[in-house]
Amino acid sequence: MATKSLKARHDELALNNKQLEILNGGPFKEGELPYFKDKLDEIGQFPLRPKKLEILQINVGYMCNQVCEHCHVDAGPDRKEIMTKETMKLCLEVIKNTGAHTLDLTGGAPEMNPNFRWFVEEASKAGIKDFIVRSNLTIIRANKKYYDLPEFFKKHKIHVISSMPHYTRGKTDKQRGDGVFDTSIRALQDLNAIGYGMPNSTLQLDLVYNPSGAFLPGDQGAMERDFKKALKDDFDIHFHQLFAITNLPIARFLDYLIASGNYEDYMYSLVEAYNPAAVKNVMCTNTISISWDGWLYDCDFNQMLGLKVNSSVKHIKDYNEDILNDRDIIVSQHCYGCTAGAGSSCQGNVI
Amino acid sequence: MADSYYDPADLRKFGKISEWSEELGTKFFDYYGKVFEEGALSAREKSLIALAVSHVVKCPYCIDSYTKDGLEKGITKEEMMEAVHVGAAIEGGATLVHGVQMMNKYNKLSM
Ligand code: SF4
Ligand code: SF4
Numbered sequence: 001m002a003t004k005s006l007k008a009r010h011d012e013l014a015l016n017n018k019q020l021e022i023l024n025g026g027p028f029k030e031g032e033l034p035y036f037k038d039k040l041d042e043i044g045q046f047p048l049r050p051k052k053l054e055i056l057q058i059n060v061g062y063m064c065n066q067v068c069e070h071c072h073v074d075a076g077p078d079r080k081e082i083m084t085k086e087t088m089k090l091c092l093e094v095i096k097n098t099g100a101h102t103l104d105l106t107g108g109a110p111e112m113n114p115n116f117r118w119f120v121e122e123a124s125k126a127g128i129k130d131f132i133v134r135s136n137l138t139i140i141r142a143n144k145k146y147y148d149l150p151e152f153f154k155k156h157k158i159h160v161i162s163s164m165p166h167y168t169r170g171k172t173d174k175q176r177g178d179g180v181f182d183t184s185i186r187a188l189q190d191l192n193a194i195g196y197g198m199p200n201s202t203l204q205l206d207l208v209y210n211p212s213g214a215f216l217p218g219d220q221g222a223m224e225r226d227f228k229k230a231l232k233d234d235f236d237i238h239f240h241q242l243f244a245i246t247n248l249p250i251a252r253f254l255d256y257l258i259a260s261g262n263y264e265d266y267m268y269s270l271v272e273a274y275n276p277a278a279v280k281n282v283m284c285t286n287t288i289s290i291s292w293d294g295w296l297y298d299c300d301f302n303q304m305l306g307l308k309v310n311s312s313v314k315h316i317k318d319y320n321e322d323i324l325n326d327r328d329i330i331v332s333q334h335c336y337g338c339t340a341g342a343g344s345s346c347q348g349n350v351i
Numbered sequence: 352m353a354d355s356y357y358d359p360a361d362l363r364k365f366g367k368i369s370e371w372s373e374e375l376g377t378k379f380f381d382y383y384g385k386v387f388e389e390g391a392l393s394a395r396e397k398s399l400i401a402l403a404v405s406h407v408v409k410c411p412y413c414i415d416s417y418t419k420d421g422l423e424k425g426i427t428k429e430e431m432m433e434a435v436h437v438g439a440a441i442e443g444g445a446t447l448v449h450g451v452q453m454m455n456k457y458n459k460l461s462m
Contacts, residue, residue, distance in 0.1 A: 168427055211422065211423070215422045216423055217423065218423040219394070226425055227425075272363075
């Protein structure tokens with residue numbers, strides 16, 4: 001179990017270039033596996049182009065109360081990158097004027113940004129249809145000052161999406177840290193108690209499942225059935241949907257793959273599971289990802305690899321949706337993670 | 352080149368068996384794919400059966416595959432180990448039940 005971010009450990013994998021070197025090398029460089037762009041080329045989809053913008057994903061900081069083993073953000077308590085109020089104000093301007101219907105706040109633990117509540121209050125006035133906060137659940141129970149978060153979410157009709165690696169304690173704690181399972185269960189009970197996730201409730205509570213290791217997620221529907229049954233039987237917990245998300249070989253998950261000797265096999269599994277039908281719905285085709293310091297990316301993964309959008313508009317201060325939408329999306333071998341099997345996005349399967 | 356008879360990397364080449372007999376290879380993989388589809392038994396149950404059988408037939412490739420498949424399906428390690436014990440019990444029982452044949456033969460030959 002990691003206790004520090006790669007960055008705090010001065011690990012070379014904290015460097016974007018090092019990660020990209022690995023993703024472009026090994027079996028790809030040796031010609032044993034095809035480059036992702038060549039697979040897109042085969043189906044006439046290279047360069048990959050965006051469709052209409054639907055989702056604005058804003059990463060309000062890399063600080064987190066957890067240090068999960070698989071974190072592609074390399075988040076943790078030692079990460080100090082936090083979006084300032086000035087940058088948030090620029091985001092608010094964009095939120096007011098965008099054609100996107102979904103706002104997706106992520107981190108780290110977004111709630112740890114000192115201006116988080118102010119930002120949510122202001123952003124919710126903009127009339128966005130689906131306002132998502134990605135909460136890691138334990139933050140709700142981490143400290144008294146967060147105990148009222150469920151009420152705060154309810155007041156602003158926030159759609160809460162939370163990570164829950166497994167319905168058993170052992171698997172969850174191994175991936176996310178000792179005690180995370182029990183705290184997550186209490187947080188889910190708190191959310192249920194005020195109506196979140198209950199059948200027929202409009203207070204939307206969805207869970208995210210990431211495999212706890214070097215394997216791909218199984219069938220999302222079957223996993224959802226298993227999760228619903230186990231959480232209901234064992235803890236009387238309800239939630240709406242389960243999103244199965246493939247772990248992308250970035251940051252700490254990449255570190256884990258290499259350290260455990262699984263990197264090559266994992267890349268083979270991703271390439272083998274490549275599904276051309278998933279390409280047209282990958283997240284980057286309808287999303288813009290904004291980093292804590294206001295730079296624009298095709299997705300959260302490209303953000304973590306430092307791959308800024310290939311456009312003359314690169315920063316929120318120059319935001320222009322029309323110019324931005326006329327760009328080629330930057331892809332690399334990590335993109336196989338989004339097109340494996342039924343595909344994977346921040347909202348689970350894409351087909 | 353692997354320095355043992357079994358090379359884990361060979362599992363990735365399983366599909367290549369069709370290259371030397373396309374018709375039979377294709378028929379096998381079609382059948383295989385169909386068997387593991389959700390049916391009267393769930394894909395989860397089939398995965399556990401496959402894991403138990405992998406141990407009984409002692410195929411390291413299948414053990415690797417169905418351990419991974421079990422993980423993908425969210426099957427716990429306790430469930431996996433119970434499945435292996437079911438396989439072992441049947442295998443042990445199958446050996447032992449032949450003891451009856453031995454006893455019959457012994458008794459027939461003995462005065
Ligand atoms: S996976 Fe989420 S909860 Fe875990 S360290 Fe990363 S940002 Fe924090
Ligand atoms: S990682 Fe996924 S979402 Fe990001 S650019 Fe690649 S395919 Fe698109």
